[in-house]
C-alpha cells in the first residue's frame with residue numbers, strides 16, 4: 001500500500017483539536033451563511049459558499065424565546081457495531097468469526113461531529129446510513145456495541161430533548177396547514193413557562209426562517225392529497241424539529257426527491273443551522289458536487305463498514321494516498337466515493353484513468369476485493385487517528401447537557417403538563433379529522449341507509465312483529481359493524497405519527513389515548529343519533545318520547561362498545577388486514593349468536609351470545625320497546641303476548657340492569673385492553 005504523507009495531512013482529515021474548534025454563532029445575520037467553515041480551512045469552495053449564501057433565504061439560529069437553551073453538543077461515536085438476527089449471515093468487515101444466524105449491519109464506525117459542523121453520511125443503498133443515524137439519535141431498537149456520547153455523556157432523556165430527528169419520510173398530518181402543523185408542535189414541544197402567544201410566535205418565526213411564508217396557510221398534503229411541494233413539506237418536517245432549538249440535528253436523506261436547486265437550498269439551510277452552533281448530521285444518497293462541498297465532514301460506509309471518516313475536503317487526498325484516483329480531475333467526489341463504496345474502482349492507480357472511465361468491473365469478486373482493501377486501509381490508517389481524535393478532545397465532555405444550572409423542569413421528562421398535552425392533541429385531532437368525520441361521503445352513506453331502512457320498514461306495527469323486531473336487530477348490528485370497522489383503522493394508521501412524536505418525547509401515551517378517544521366521540525355519536533331519529537319515526541316504532549330517547553341511548557352505548565372493540569383489535573394487531581379479517585369474523589359470530597336468526601343454539605355453543613355486545617343491545621332495545629303485558633295479533637284475531645314471540649322469548653327478557661352492566665364492562669374493558677396493547681408495543 002502506498003505510504004502517504006499521512007503525518008502531515010491526517011490531522012486535517014480527522015480534524016485536529018485546534019483546527020476543529022468551532023466558532024459558535026448564537027446569532028447570525030439573516031440570509032447569510034458564514035463562509036468560514038469551522039474545523040476546516042480548506043474543505044469548502046468559497047465561490048460556491050458565497051453563491052449558496054445568496055440563495056439561502058433561511059438561516060435560523062436565534063429563537064427568541066429559547067435563546068438560553070442552545071447548549072452545544074459534541075457527538076462522538078466509536079467502534080459502533082450492530083447486528084441483527086437472521087437465518088443466514090454473510091457479512092464481514094472487521095470481524096472474522098460471525099454467527100451464521102446474525103447479519104452485521106454496522107461495524108467499526110467511528111466519528112466526531114462538533115457544534116458548527118455539518119457531517120454527511122454517504123454510501124450506497126443498504127450500506128447502513130439510516131441505521132447509523134438512528135443509532136446516533138438513540139432510536140435504534142436492539143443492542144448496539146461501541147460508544148455514543150453527547151458531550152461525554154450517554155444518551156438520556158435530557159439529551160433526547162436536545163436532539164432533532166428528521167426522518168426520511170415526512171410524517172405529517174395532511175389536512176393541517178403549515179402554520180397549524182408548526183403551531184400544534186410548538187404547543188406540545190415548547191416548555192410550559194412560555195405563553196401561548198410566545199409559542200405561536202415561535203412557530204411563525206420558524207415559518208419565516210425556513211422560507212415557508214408563502215405556503216403558511218396551505219394544507220400540508222400527502223401521497224393522495226394535494227398540498228405543499230415536496231421541498232416545502234421537508235422544510236415543515238425540519239421546522240418541527242427546529243422549534244425546540246435542537247443542539248444536535250439528525251436528518252435522514254433530507255434531499256431525496258428534491259431537484260438539485262431545492263436540495264442545495266435545503267443544504268444551505270442546514271449549513272446555516274450548523275453555523276448557528278448546532279451539530280448537524282445528515283445521510284445523503286447521491287449528492288451533487290455542489291452539495292458535497294458544503295459538508296464539513298463525511299463518513300462513507302460500504303456494507304456497514306467505514307471506508308472513510310473525516311474532513312470532507314481531505315477525502316481525495318486520502319484516497320490518492322492509497323492508490324485511488326478518479327479518472328478526471330473535476331469528478332464529483334461523492335460519485336467517486338459511492339463508486340468505491342460499491343467496489344467499483346478499476347482505476348486503482350493513477351495510470352489506470354482510461355480503464356476507470358471506460359467502465360466498471362462486473363465481477364463480484366473484484367468489487368469485494370476493492371471494498372475489503374478500502375475497509376482495511378481505513379482500519380489501518382484513519383481509524384486509529386479518529387480514535388485519537390475522539391479521546392484527545394475529552395474536555396468537550398465537561399460541558400454536560402443540562403448541567404448544574406439546569407432547572408428542575410428541565411429534568412422532567414415532559415415539557416408540558418398532561419392536561420396541556422390532552423387539550424392540544426384533542427384540538428389537533430378534531431382539526432385533522434374534520435374532513436374525514438364530516439365528509440359528505442360518510443354522511444351520505446349513513447343517511448342513505450337510514451332513509452332506505454325507514455322506507456323498507458315504513459310504519460311497521462306489532463301486527464308484523466317479526467318485521468319490527470327485525471328493525472331493532474338491524475339497529476344493533478348496523479351500529480355494531482359500522483363503528484367497529486372505522487375504529488380498527490385508528491391506531492394502525494396513526495402508528496407512524498405516534499412513533500415519530502413519542503420518540504421526540506412530545507407527549508405521554510395516556511394523554512394521546514384519551515385525546516384520541518374523546519376526539520372521536522362527537523362524530524361517533526352524532527351520526528347514529530341522526531340515523532336512529534330518522535329510521536325510528538319512519539319505521540313506526542313506539543311513538544313515545546321516552547322509548548325513543550332510551551332507544552337512542554342504547555344505540556349510542558352499543559356504538560361506544562363496538563368502537564372500543566375496534567380500537568382494541570387495531571392496537572393489538574397493528575395491522576389493518578389482520579384486524580379487518582378478525583373483526584369481520586367476530587361480527588359474523590355476534591350476528592349469528594345475537595338471537596334473531598337462530599334460537600335453538602346447542603348449549604355447548606350458546607354461551608357465545610353472552611360475549612356478544614349486539615345480543616345485549618338487541619335485548620335492551622326489545623325491552624324498552626315492548627312492555628311485559630303487551631300483546632300482538634298472532635293471526636286470525638288471536639292475541640299473543642309479545643314476550644312469547646319466539647325471537648323474543650329466546651332472549652329471556654328481564655335482568656335489564658345486568659345487560660347494562662355487561663355492556664358497561666365491555667365499554668371499559670375493551671378500552672383498557674386497547675391502552676395496554678399500545679403500552680406494550682415497544683415501538684411506541
Ligand SMILES: Nc1ncnc2c1ncn2[C@@H]1O[C@H](COP(=O)(O)OP(=O)(O)OP(=O)(O)O)[C@@H](O)[C@H]1O
Nearest residue numbers: 084105123124125126127128129130131132283285
Ligand atoms: N430490522 C432489520 N431487519 C432486516 N434487515 C435490516 C434491518 N435493519 C436494517 N436492515 C438491513 O441493513 C442494511 C442497512 O439498512 P439501512 O436502512 O441502514 O441502509 P441505508 O444505507 O440507509 O439504505 P438506503 O440508502 O437505501 O436508505 C440494509 O441491507 C437493510 O436491509
